[in-house]
Amino acid sequence: MGDTPSTNGDEPADDGRGSAGQLTEPTAVGADGSRSIGGLIRTAEIDTRLLGMVGALIVLWIGFNIMSGGTFLTARNLWNLTVQTSVVAMMATGMVLIIVTRNIDLSVGSMLAAVGMAMALLQTEILPDLFGIGHPAIWILSLAAGIALGAAMGGLQGVVVAYVGVPSFIVTLGGLLVWRGAAWWMASGRTIAPMDKTFQIFGGGARGTIGGTWTWIIGGAACFGIVALLVVRRRQRIKHGFEPRPMWAEVGVAVVACVVVIGAIAVINSYPMPERLAMKYAEENGIAWPPGGLSIPLGLATPVLLTIIVALVMQFTATRTRYGRYVYALGGNPEAAVLAGVKTRWTIVKTFMLMGVLVSIAASVQIARLNAATSGMGQLAELYVIAAAVIGGTSLSGGVGTIPGAILGALVMQSLVSGMVLMGVDAPLQDIVVGIVLIGAVALDSLYRRKAT
Amino acid sequence: MTQESTQQGPLVEMRDIRVAFGGVHAVDGVSVDLHAGEVVALVGGNGAGKTTLIKTLSGAHRADSGEIRIGGEKVTIDNPRDAKALGIETIYQTLALAENIDSPGNMFLGRELRTRWGTLDDSAMESATREVMARLNPKFTNLKVPVSSLSGGQRQSVAIAKSVYYNARIIIMDEPTAALGPAETTQVGELIMQLKAEGIGIFLISHDIHDVFDLADRISVMLQGKLVGTVNKDDVTMDDVLGMIIVGKLPSDVTQTELNGLHG
Numbered sequence: 001m002g003d004t005p006s007t008n009g010d011e012p013a014d015d016g017r018g019s020a021g022q023l024t025e026p027t028a029v030g031a032d033g034s035r036s037i038g039g040l041i042r043t044a045e046i047d048t049r050l051l052g053m054v055g056a057l058i059v060l061w062i063g064f065n066i067m068s069g070g071t072f073l074t075a076r077n078l079w080n081l082t083v084q085t086s087v088v089a090m091m092a093t094g095m096v097l098i099i100v101t102r103n104i105d106l107s108v109g110s111m112l113a114a115v116g117m118a119m120a121l122l123q124t125e126i127l128p129d130l131f132g133i134g135h136p137a138i139w140i141l142s143l144a145a146g147i148a149l150g151a152a153m154g155g156l157q158g159v160v161v162a163y164v165g166v167p168s169f170i171v172t173l174g175g176l177l178v179w180r181g182a183a184w185w186m187a188s189g190r191t192i193a194p195m196d197k198t199f200q201i202f203g204g205g206a207r208g209t210i211g212g213t214w215t216w217i218i219g220g221a222a223c224f225g226i227v228a229l230l231v232v233r234r235r236q237r238i239k240h241g242f243e244p245r246p247m248w249a250e251v252g253v254a255v256v257a258c259v260v261v262i263g264a265i266a267v268i269n270s271y272p273m274p275e276r277l278a279m280k281y282a283e284e285n286g287i288a289w290p291p292g293g294l295s296i297p298l299g300l301a302t303p304v305l306l307t308i309i310v311a312l313v314m315q316f317t318a319t320r321t322r323y324g325r326y327v328y329a330l331g332g333n334p335e336a337a338v339l340a341g342v343k344t345r346w347t348i349v350k351t352f353m354l355m356g357v358l359v360s361i362a363a364s365v366q367i368a369r370l371n372a373a374t375s376g377m378g379q380l381a382e383l384y385v386i387a388a389a390v391i392g393g394t395s396l397s398g399g400v401g402t403i404p405g406a407i408l409g410a411l412v413m414q415s416l417v418s419g420m421v422l423m424g425v426d427a428p429l430q431d432i433v434v435g436i437v438l439i440g441a442v443a444l445d446s447l448y449r450r451k452a453t
Numbered sequence: 454m455t456q457e458s459t460q461q462g463p464l465v466e467m468r469d470i471r472v473a474f475g476g477v478h479a480v481d482g483v484s485v486d487l488h489a490g491e492v493v494a495l496v497g498g499n500g501a502g503k504t505t506l507i508k509t510l511s512g513a514h515r516a517d518s519g520e521i522r523i524g525g526e527k528v529t530i531d532n533p534r535d536a537k538a539l540g541i542e543t544i545y546q547t548l549a550l551a552e553n554i555d556s557p558g559n560m561f562l563g564r565e566l567r568t569r570w571g572t573l574d575d576s577a578m579e580s581a582t583r584e585v586m587a588r589l590n591p592k593f594t595n596l597k598v599p600v601s602s603l604s605g606g607q608r609q610s611v612a613i614a615k616s617v618y619y620n621a622r623i624i625i626m627d628e629p630t631a632a633l634g635p636a637e638t639t640q641v642g643e644l645i646m647q648l649k650a651e652g653i654g655i656f657l658i659s660h661d662i663h664d665v666f667d668l669a670d671r672i673s674v675m676l677q678g679k680l681v682g683t684v685n686k687d688d689v690t691m692d693d694v695l696g697m698i699i700v701g702k703l704p705s706d707v708t709q710t711e712l713n714g715l716h717g
Contacts, residue, residue, distance in 0.1 A: 240580040320572040322565050325554075329562055332551035339549045340563035341534065399553035 046253070049393055049448070053408045060412065064419035071422055075271035079298070081411075081418055082268070083204050083369075086303035087362045088381065089410035092388035093314040094358035096406045097324075097351050099389055100331040102398030103161060103168035105352065107175030108359050108385055111153055112378035113183035116363035119146040120192040120373030123199055139199040146360040153179065154356020158349035176382065184375035193372035203368030204301030206277055212269045212297035218305075219265035223258040230254055269297040303365045307407075310361065315403040317354075327351060331399035387434070388413050391441040395449075412437075462525060464489045464654045465510070465623055470519035472505050479505040480516075481678040487623065487654040492645060493683075494657045494669035497698055501675040503658050504627065510656070511543040511625050512536035523623075539623075542616035546628040548608055552601035556611045557582040559600055560618060585614045589644055606637035613644055617653075624648060625656045630664055642668055662691055676701040 064072040071077060091108050098105045122142040131137050157175050161168045194200075201208045210218075230250055237244045244250075272295040273281060281296055282289050318324040330337040330344045337344050367373045392409030394401030416437060420430045463486040472480040480502045487493045495503040508514035510521065512533040521528055523539050530536050536543070550559045557578040566574045566581070579596055586593050590610040600608060609629060616624050626645070630638040645668050648655060659665050665672060666686060674681040674697040682703045684694070693704035 236576040240576040242576070242579070316572075322567070322573060325558060325562075325565060325573060329551040329554055329558070332553035333549070335547070336549040336551050336559075337562065339533065339545070342563050399551070 047402075050402070050404060050408070053392070053405065053412070057408060057412055057415065060415050060419070064415070064422065068419065068422040072419055075267055077418070077422065078267055079271040079301070081414060082304045083301045084418060085410050085414040086204075086301075086307040087365055088384050088388055088414065089307050089407050090310045090362045090365075091355075091358050091381070091385040092392070092406040092410045093311055093403050094351075094355040095385050095389040096392070096394050096401040096403060097314075097318065097327050098168075098355055099386075099394045099396060100327055100398060100401045101348055101351055102331055102334070103348065103351070104386070104396075105154075105157070105168065105172045105175075105355050106382050106386075107157065107172040107179055108355065109378035109381035109383075110176045110179035110183065111150065111356065111359045112363045112366060112381055113373075113375055114153070114179040114186070115146050115150045115360045116367045116373045116377055117183045117186045117192065117375060118149055119143070119360075119364060120195065120367050121186060122146075123196040124192055124194070134197060136198065139196045142196070142199065143364060146364060147357055150356035150358075150360030150363070151353045152356070154359070155349055155353040157356075158352025161352065162345035162348040180375070183377075187373075187375070189375055191372050191374045195368055195371050199364070200368050200371060201302050202306070202364045203371065204303045204365070205369065205371070208302040208368070209298040209300060210302070210305060211299040213299075215265055215269055215297070215299035218300065219261055222261045226257045226261070227254050268300060271298055272296055273298050303369070306361060306365065310358065311403060311407055314358075318403055323347065323350060328399060333399075384410075384413060387438045391438060393445060395445075412441075463487060463522075464491075464524060465656075466522040466525075467506070467510065468520045468522070470506060470509055470521075471517045472502075472509060472514060473517055478678045480509070482519075483675065483678075483680045485673050485680065485683065487656060489622070489654050490649055490652045491671070492649055492655045492657055492669045494659055494665040494672045495675065496659060496662070496665055496672060496694065497675035497681075500677075501698075502678040503675050506675070507625055507627070507656055507658060510536065510541060510623075512541075513543075537619070540621050541623045541625065542619060542621035543625040544609075544612045544616060544627065544629060546631060548612045550600045550608060550611060553599050555599055556586075556596045556603070556607075556614075559611055560585075560615045564619075581618065582614065585618050586610065589614055589617065589647065590640070604637065605633045606640045609633065609637070609641050610644065613648070617648065621653060623654045623656070625658075627658045628660065629657070630659070630661065638664070662694060665694070666691060674698055 061073060091112075095105060095108070119142045122145055123138050127138045127141055128135075153175075157168075157171050160166050160171045195203075230253065234244045234250060272278065275293055278294050278296050279289060281287075282294055287294070318327070326337065326342045326344070326347045329340070329342060330347060334344060363378075366377055370377070388410035389401060389406045390396065390409070391412055392402065392405030392407070394406065413434065416434055417430060420433065425433070465487040466484075467486065468484050469482050470480055470484070471478065471482055483502070483506055485493065485495070485506070495507065497503050505514060509516040509519075510530065512530045512535050515531060521530060523541075528535075528539060530539070530541075533543070551562065554562070557575065560582050561578045566577045568574045568577075582596055583594075586596070590607070593607050593610055600611060603611070613624075629641050629645075633641060642664070645655060645657070657665070657669060669686055671683055671685055672689070672694055673683040674694065676698065679701075681697045681701050684697075684704070689704055696702065696704060
């Protein structure tokens with residue numbers, strides 16, 4: 001291109017979001033002077049924002065552990081933490097995409113109640129009359145109906161937002177009232193219980209865990225998956241003639257990821273069944289009850305397993321599919337997306353439908369866990385879900401946000417709440433702390449962004 | 454192909470195009486043409502109708518009357534998709550890039566390459582982008598960063614690369630250098646020369662008379678919806694063209710008093 005004076009030499013400094021390995025000499029970016037470490041992280045193409053969040057989470061956990069006298073970092077508490085996080089985490093992955101498209105969904109809490117109530121009524125009052133109590137069709141049909149209902153409710157809101165042009169804030173604010181009212185109306189405010197026996201598995205209660213062996217198998221599969229993914233990505237790069245990450249980075253990432261996975265599995269599996277449950281289990285499986293008692297691991301709870309599956313599917317959708325690409329494109333520049341021929345309105349409708357489906361899955365977990373459905377379920381859930389997405393780095397101005405960030409955000413929020421409960425902090429004070437943390441997290445994020453650009 | 458079309462006559466012929474908004478004739482019987490490997494600049498003050506005229510070619514607006522011929526054949530262009538199918542690509546003043554997505558993502562937006570499983574084939578898109586960039590702007594290699602962290606010239610390269618990749622025969626550029634610094638303007642100029650050398654016909658809309666004289670082969674001047682005239686760049690001076698823009702007369706018709714008025 002001739003001798004244009006260094007128009008391309010002065011690219012804005014790479015902000016650590018990872019560039020395709022052409023940075024042999026890291027540009028002096030780190031104002032913190034961590035030139036070498038920053039350079040290492042950049043060469044290994046690790047997301048620094050995510051790393052920061054993991055760091056914050058670790059600090060939080062250690063802090064709570066010290067302040068609560070060592071009760072926070074116990075297998076029991078961590079196991080419970082994963083179960084408690086799951087409902088908000090699943091919905092937060094959908095909220096990320098909603099917010100990325102420059103919309104918001106304030107109706108998820110109410111929708112959870114309405115869908116949950118519908119599923120509860122189906123399996124306690126309608127389907128048993130048709131099939132008889134305990135028939136496998138009951139849980140399958142009520143789950144399928146719930147998911148279809150969630151998709152329809154979300155889709156309806158999406159159509160009004162995208163095709164009628166009513167701002168999503170208004171549409172879903174209306175939805176917040178409408179769905180809550182519908183939840184009450186369906187059963188005239190009664191509490192509906194108990195759920196179908198098989199359906200209860202979704203709640204992760206006594207029978208809702210997969211046991212130690214399967215948990216280890218899943219852990220092993222996860223490690224295998226991580227390594228396979230890294231290998232495939234490396235081959236792809238080489239095939240297209242790009243410089244791959246240095247080998248030490250590949251191996252390092254693989255080792256760290258596998259150690260984390262195996263560590264998490266080990267912690268989860270070190271939480272044994274309560275004695276009463278273990279006795280019953282031993283009896284059912286013909287195991288003799290030794291005098292010292294048995295330590296049988298509960299393993300992963302179904303809600304956690306569901307959350308992991310939801311997260312993987314959503315991450316895949318957001319980053320590997322055309323639909324996901326369009327979501328980010330229209331969030332970044334709606335006009336450009338239209339000019340490029342993207343059906344932006346339909347993409348928004350699909351995003352709201354997806355949110356509805358995730359709400360239904362969360363509702364299944366919620367009613368199974370409570371073993372009941374009330375019209376007051378999920379109150380304020382919308383705020384926790386939005387907070388999780390935002391703490392996880394989703395920008396309310398659209399175009400920016402990640403699924404792993406949202407999961408971490410949900411984990412941070414739940415850790416805060418459960419840590420404060422362990423320390424015996426009063427409920428009003430808990431709310432104050434969560435509120436301040438939310439604002440603080442976003443403030444930090446805007447500072448970070450301003451520095452990056 | 455370049456040689457052929459030059460011999461066969463103009464690549465684009467727009468004849469007697471009229472567009473009215475209510476009672477206002479935004480474009481009033483304008484005819485312009487463009488040959489392969491040629492840059493035709495459309496100049497004129499604000500509201501002269503040049504953008505409206507060109508929108509009838511890019512498919513953003515329908516003409517009320519008149520005809521458009523591409524390679525000698527009469528065509529109907531109702532929307533941007535029709536235009537793209539005819540090999541007409543438009544580079545908008547705003548560039549129309551999604552800032553949060555990287556260059557390959559932007560280049561393939563709406564026409565993503567996919568693997569046989571239907572997932573996005575990022576590596577293939579990156580390597581295709583790399584290939585096009587090697588031709589257009591070899592110094593631009595950090596393709597994997599979001600467009601928001603690129604310089605103005607690099608963004609312009611991405612927008613242009615998009616047109617080139619899809620084998621555009623005709624490129625419409627609306628104020629391509631309006632938002633750029635001097636060095637980047639030079640670079641875009643080089644890009645235009647390169648496209649021209651590849652036999653692509655370019656309509657250049659510009660306010661900058663210096664750019665026009667640097668880049669264009671012919672200059673079509675519009676005033677109040679009408680074509681003042683089309684001149685060869687080599688036959689006129691900047692003053693002549695300014696005279697056409699302001700007074701609305703061809704250089705030969707301008708009186709000395711009017712010229713003096715220009716400099717007064």
